[in-house]
Amino acid sequence: MPEGLSTPMIIGIAVAALLGMLAVFVLFLIAVYNKLATGRNQYKNSYAQIDVQLKRRYDLIPNLVEMVKGYMAHEKDTLEAVISARNRAFGANQKAASNPGDPDTMKELGSAESQLGSSLSRLLAITEAYPDLKANQNMMQLQEELTSTENKIGFARQAFNDAVTEFNNKRDVFPTVALAGMFGFTPAQLLEIESQQREAPKVSFGK
Amino acid sequence: MRNFFVHQERARQGTRRLVLLFSIMMILVVTTIYSLCAAIYGNLETANRTDKQRARTGVNVAPAKPVSYWQPELLALSAAATGLVIGGGSAYRISQLAVGGSAVAQMMQGRLLSSATREPPERRLLNIVEEMSIASGVPMPQVYLLDEDCINAFAAGYAPGDAVIGISRGCLTYLTRDELQGVIAHEFSHILNGDMKLNIRLIGWVHGLVFLSVVGYYLLNIAARSRSGNSSNSNSDKNGNQLVVIALLLGAGAWLAGLIGSLMGQIIQAAISRQREFLADASAVQFTRYPDGIGGALKKIGGLDVGSTMKNPQAREINHMCFGESVARFSGWLASHPPTEERIRRIEPNWDGTYPPVRPLGPVALEPPTSANPGKTAPSMIPGVPSLPGGIPLPAAVGVMAMSERTVERVGNATDRTAKRAAEIAGQFPPGLLEAARNSFSARTLIYSLLLDSDGAIRTAQLAALEAATTPQDIEELRRHLDAVAALPRGLRLPLVDISIPALREMSKGQYDTFRAVLQRLIDADGRMSTFEYALSSLVGHHLDSAYRPETRSNGNLTNLRASITDLRRLLSVLAWAGTDSPAEAARSFEAGMATVRGTESGLPILVRADATLEAFDAAMIRLSRGNLAFRKQVVQAVAATILFDEAVTVEEDELIRVVCANLDCPVPPLPSA
Numbered sequence: 001m002p003e004g005l006s007t008p009m010i011i012g013i014a015v016a017a018l019l020g021m022l023a024v025f026v027l028f029l030i031a032v033y034n035k036l037a038t039g040r041n042q043y044k045n046s047y048a049q050i051d052v053q054l055k056r057r058y059d060l061i062p063n064l065v066e067m068v069k070g071y072m073a074h075e076k077d078t079l080e081a082v083i084s085a086r087n088r089a090f091g092a093n094q095k096a097a098s099n100p101g102d103p104d105t106m107k108e109l110g111s112a113e114s115q116l117g118s119s120l121s122r123l124l125a126i127t128e129a130y131p132d133l134k135a136n137q138n139m140m141q142l143q144e145e146l147t148s149t150e151n152k153i154g155f156a157r158q159a160f161n162d163a164v165t166e167f168n169n170k171r172d173v174f175p176t177v178a179l180a181g182m183f184g185f186t187p188a189q190l191l192e193i194e195s196q197q198r199e200a201p202k203v204s205f206g207k
Numbered sequence: 208m209r210n211f212f213v214h215q216e217r218a219r220q221g222t223r224r225l226v227l228l229f230s231i232m233m234i235l236v237v238t239t240i241y242s243l244c245a246a247i248y249g250n251l252e253t254a255n256r257t258d259k260q261r262a263r264t265g266v267n268v269a270p271a272k273p274v275s276y277w278q279p280e281l282l283a284l285s286a287a288a289t290g291l292v293i294g295g296g297s298a299y300r301i302s303q304l305a306v307g308g309s310a311v312a313q314m315m316q317g318r319l320l321s322s323a324t325r326e327p328p329e330r331r332l333l334n335i336v337e338e339m340s341i342a343s344g345v346p347m348p349q350v351y352l353l354d355e356d357c358i359n360a361f362a363a364g365y366a367p368g369d370a371v372i373g374i375s376r377g378c379l380t381y382l383t384r385d386e387l388q389g390v391i392a393h394e395f396s397h398i399l400n401g402d403m404k405l406n407i408r409l410i411g412w413v414h415g416l417v418f419l420s421v422v423g424y425y426l427l428n429i430a431a432r433s434r435s436g437n438s439s440n441s442n443s444d445k446n447g448n449q450l451v452v453i454a455l456l457l458g459a460g461a462w463l464a465g466l467i468g469s470l471m472g473q474i475i476q477a478a479i480s481r482q483r484e485f486l487a488d489a490s491a492v493q494f495t496r497y498p499d500g501i502g503g504a505l506k507k508i509g510g511l512d513v514g515s516t517m518k519n520p521q522a523r524e525i526n527h528m529c530f531g532e533s534v535a536r537f538s539g540w541l542a543s544h545p546p547t548e549e550r551i552r553r554i555e556p557n558w559d560g561t562y563p564p565v566r567p568l569g570p571v572a573l574e575p576p577t578s579a580n581p582g583k584t585a586p587s588m589i590p591g592v593p594s595l596p597g598g599i600p601l602p603a604a605v606g607v608m609a610m611s612e613r614t615v616e617r618v619g620n621a622t623d624r625t626a627k628r629a630a631e632i633a634g635q636f637p638p639g640l641l642e643a644a645r646n647s648f649s650a651r652t653l654i655y656s657l658l659l660d661s662d663g664a665i666r667t668a669q670l671a672a673l674e675a676a677t678t679p680q681d682i683e684e685l686r687r688h689l690d691a692v693a694a695l696p697r698g699l700r701l702p703l704v705d706i707s708i709p710a711l712r713e714m715s716k717g718q719y720d721t722f723r724a725v726l727q728r729l730i731d732a733d734g735r736m737s738t739f740e741y742a743l744s745s746l747v748g749h750h751l752d753s754a755y756r757p758e759t760r761s762n763g764n765l766t767n768l769r770a771s772i773t774d775l776r777r778l779l780s781v782l783a784w785a786g787t788d789s790p791a792e793a794a795r796s797f798e799a800g801m802a803t804v805r806g807t808e809s810g811l812p813i814l815v816r817a818d819a820t821l822e823a824f825d826a827a828m829i830r831l832s833r834g835n836l837a838f839r840k841q842v843v844q845a846v847a848a849t850i851l852f853d854e855a856v857t858v859e860e861d862e863l864i865r866v867v868c869a870n871l872d873c874p875v876p877p878l879p880s881a
Contacts, residue, residue, distance in 0.1 A: 027295050
């Protein structure tokens with residue numbers, strides 16, 4: 001190049017550099033946003049699996065109560081406790097499904113489900129004292145479905161919590177954390193439910 | 208199925224055309240921007256020199272030396288800047304979509320349907336997708352629901368293992384079961400034909416150009432706003448004004464260049480996809496044997512006001528992947544789909560041109576399984592077609608035969624894949640097993656129980672391994688399905704795995720890693736790997752790795768099959784030995800396979816049985832899967848020739864060919880009845 005940079009050349013370089021940096025910065029912002037959005041979608045989709053199984057459980061419980069009522073009408077308190085816990089959990093799930101990962105809905109659902117779990121446990125413990133009921137085919141089938149559904153809920157909950165943890169980890173990294181607030185990505189809350197220690201039947205594969 | 212490679216060939220030509228057009232466009236865009244820069248520079252430099260001359264001589268004349276148009280440094284600079292912007296935009300979009308089909312679905316704000324859903328319209332949709340999966344041999348994709356009132360659908364992903372299908376809500380509202388089936392069949396044929404990888408690349412590259420126009424637009428805005436009314440003559444202000452003017456011009460230039468570029472991008476989309484849409488329609492009819500299905504859906508699109516037009520602004524980017532045109536257009540030239548009328552006429556030549564009124568359908572009642580006798584094995588075979596002992600359906604054979612050019616004439620019209628047949632197969636599964644395959648928790652235990660050996664001692668060892676590696680809840684669930692799985696005919700086991708894939712994709716990465724580890728322990732429990740164990744592990748691993756470990760996806764680079772002849776030898780040797788115990792027979796089958804690859808007549812003999820191990824098979828197959836399209840086509844044809852030479856397909860051969868086709872991403876459909 002001839003003696004020194006001419007003014008237009010400097011201007012040209014400056015503009016090009018500016019354009020370049022602007023582009024890179026904008027891309028960076030978009031990349032961060034999309035990484036967080038993908039993570040959030042992941043845990044929202046994971047919640048859908050919990051939702052399906054919870055709804056199944058809420059459908060089964062009234063059937064259980066109907067069946068049991070015939071045998072133990074005097075245990076009204078226990079039965080009512082189960083029904084009201086079920087209704088509370090049903091409502092909590094509806095709120096949670098529209099806003100998974102939100103701290104309030106997750107805590108409410110967790111507490112409602114824990115309560116439902118414990119009242120169900122109590123009910124099933126009582127049925128142990130009624131051999132006729134225990135031997136009833138429909139009852140056994142229903143119990144099995146219930147157990148299976150609870151297992152599915154547990155597994156789906158684990159996947160959901162994994163996704164939430166992954167999102168929170170992505171979010172808490174610098175510099176993402178600085179932008180996350182600006183973009184409106186709040187930390188997600190795990191779903192914690194107290195598990196009821198039910199006796200897992202002894203498995204024998206004797207064949 | 209014969210069309211599969213034809214379609215892939217077209218897709219490859221499409222890619223070449225795409226690359227060519229795109230390169231031309233890039234050159235045009237860079238030239239435009241450079242010319243603009245050169246013009247600006249030229250003006251400024253001329254003014255500069257005039258000023259200098261005036262300062263020196265006091266005379267206001269034009270400079271003696273005109274500014275040349277050719278400024279190499281400026282060219283390099285402007286090319287680099289433009290390239291950075293376009294390349295950055297493209298790379299960004301491509302990496303965003305690299306996750307797989309689910310990224311596209313999320314871009315369109317789709318809602319993932321849980322595979323265990325009980326909502327009747329959703330359940331019906333998933334049942335249809337399940338049946339299509341069996342019919343086509345493609346592992347069942349995840350299904351997303353789009354919040355759109357129009358009638359439209361798309362398929363996206365890099366490989367069948369991470370494929371997703373998106374369906375608009377309007378489809379569920381307006382289409383009958385048969386019409387839905389037609390639409391799904393159309394989308395499955397896109398997955399089958401391997402259009403998906405090309406589609407995603409297309410989105411990425413065009414996005415780079417759009418990004419350029421966006422950047423230009425913002426530059427223009429900023430410059431226009433900061434243009435103060437300053438017209439003083441002081442030097443710094445003058446430079447400031449110059450800067451603003453430059454920014455203004457460059458912004459406008461970039462904006463326009465980007466716009467033109469993205470227009471060209473849409474033309475490219477159109478050029479590639481219009482042809483494919485006719486083919487996909489034809490494939491769908493072939494799948495379902497019911498032209499009224501897809502024809503009905505097209506007519507409803509024509510009859511509906513909103514048609515197939517989506518509200519989501521991103522619909523433009525995925526237009527070429529959709530069932531119908533997703534963006535309202537004035538000009539048919541840019542359309543990536545043929546006109547609806549033409550599509551209908553190709554299917555129904557006698558159509559009278561009227562669109563029946565489109566009304567929302569009432570509540571959905573789920574149909575019971577179509578087979579009257581669940582659990583019964585398949586009816587008689589097609590005459591002249593190889594069969595398994597016991598008359599069990601042969602998922603692999605007919606698809607293979609259709610692919611092998613030698614035998615395609617023999618099979619002829621009898622090999623129509625029927626969705627009805629797939630529904631029959633689906634009806635043969637005990638309903639409890641299907642339900643178990645539809646959520647991640649029980650689908651896992653289903654896979655575990657499929658691996659349990661019938662031999663008592665091995666089974667005990669495996670169960671002990673399970674009890675150590677899993678939870679009591681897992682064992683509980685396993686026990687529920689143990690008997691049904693044990694009673695399942697062997698020919699239905701791998702299809703059951705295919706149906707379980709979307710449920711298995713619902714696991715978290717940690718759960719997936721645990722799952723694979725347990726599978727391995729089950730297989731290792733007896734110290735040897737049976738063909739079925741290998742097939743199951745390979746299928747599950749390949750399809751799910753595509754979704755969970757996208758970094759393991761391979762690129763098709765190898766082109767010369769003759770260079771990989773030792774791998775082909777291993778592959779064909781194992782297959783030949785899987786079909787017979789007689790060394791002479793095995794050698795003949797092997798030779799038949801080798802003969803399909805030109806230039807191997809004087810080649811290697813079959814491996815001795817001791818060397819024809821599954822490990823060798825697996826290693827060879829993985830290496831061969833890194834071939835490009837033509838390469839893989841030759842491999843599959845050689846495999847088909849080897850298996851079909853002796854006209855009887857054993858269970859092991861069937862399982863191995865499923866493995867080969869899955870790993871080479873060439874799906875295999877089941878055998879239809881006579």
